Amino acid sequence: MPAEPRPAPLPRPSLTERRKAATQLEIARTAAALFAERGAGVTADEIARTSGVALRTFYRYFRTKEDAVAPLLAVGVRQWLDALATPPDGAAHPVRVTLERAARQALTPADEPAAEALRWTRGLLRAMPGDPALRAVWHRVHHDSEEALVPVLARLTDADPLAVRLGAAAANTAMRVAVEEWATGDAPADGPRGPGALAARGVRTLTAGLPELDGGAAGEGPRRR
Template identity: 55%
Template sequence: MNLTERRKAATQLEIALAAAALFAERGAHATTAEAIADRAEISLRTFYRYFRIKQDSVAPLLAFGAQRWQNLLAAVPYEVPLPDALAQAAEEAMTEEGEVAAESFEWTRGLLRAAEDDPALRTVWASVNQESERQLAPLLAERTGAHAGDLEIRLTAAAATAAIRVALETWATGDPEADREAAAELAVSSMRTLTAPFRH
């Protein structure tokens, strides 16, 4: 990205962080675009320059998490069987050390809880997952020597994305005391179950 694009992406992420914190604290209905703009220290006009509605503002943060998982998958050696590589990357993404990683999971938990009662947030979450699935297919194709449009590759991408999504949703809306290791266990179990038919 050029400098302008990097600045735009940084601003979007700052807004997303502010929005995620507010959604987690107050819920979707009690969070306004004005409150998000205030938390992000920008004008309301600037907010609407980047996002159409308040729910859209969390998309960059959710997409960042999906990209991090895919980056970890890309780093797994190619000799590792595909389902094992997918499970390994998911576990590493969810147990990553550091304050930022821990905070991002708490924001995700809050967002997914808030999404239960907010159709627009659920739409954003679904859209992020759909885009993640689309981006995953070329990675899987590269690992297997197949074509990204092949049915098996598309099915594997769909299964892997669904495994992460369902695991996170189950963790976020379940026991509030469950930690990230519990989320990782759910993700690995779901990943192995859904991607086992695609072992190479």
């Protein structure tokens, strides 16, 4: 019997969308650095000027100064979903293992820009207790991440919709808590106490009560329901 196709990769954005995303990410990096350094006292005008864009351009991309950090926080989410949709090998793995591997990969920096992004995220998380609006952006990014994970996870398993949603919630929570826990200390991002290792442990722990995720995935392609 011929093998079923693998899950399709996420659609690649258009050139215009990629350019817009690059500009937003550059502004987000600047905003993150300013928030980490100065906290809630940062203004939208400062973020715009430091980023080299007009204030009008800033507000074309973001509704508030806190919204400006969302693209940076969402980078790991996109990497995670891409890793789930495009497995590194053709072998079949339990969905739980696939989730653990993707979580570790998304939160373990592969180069200096990725490590720097995590350091900025650490600074942001340390600034959040004094800035409810910034904290709200963090939680919104993770809510959107959970919603985006549901259809990806549904393609990897024949579990019922409730189990899929529970799996997405568990995996997303593991990612969020891992980064928050790592941000409270001074451990490097790529070690055994880094966010990638903590996220893999969290996924393993929080999905332990979902036997539906023990089935094969990745190399087997979409399941028939």
